[in-house]
Amino acid sequence: MKMVFCDIDGTLYRENEQISPLNKEALTRFRDAGGQVVYCTGRHILEMNKILEQDGYPFDYLVLNNGGAILDSNKETLYEKHI
DSSP states (O other): OOEEEEETBTTTBOTTSSOOHHHHHHHHHHHHTTOEEEEEOSSOHHHHHHHHHHHTOOOSEEEEGGGTEEEETTOOEEEEOOO
């Protein structure tokens, strides 16, 4: 299994507040070929939902809150750590 871990803020999600069509296409092709895409961010799920729903980002897992939560592609919690 191949996975790619992508930072969101300042990497995929830039000043224009959207993923570039070229990057989105590459991630979609990677998933279509059997790879898994994981987005990593310091954001909370409520903030990430806006990004995911706005641009239809393809993903298999989300690492949120700087590693404090991990969700699957159905946004079901797999791991959560509260401080």
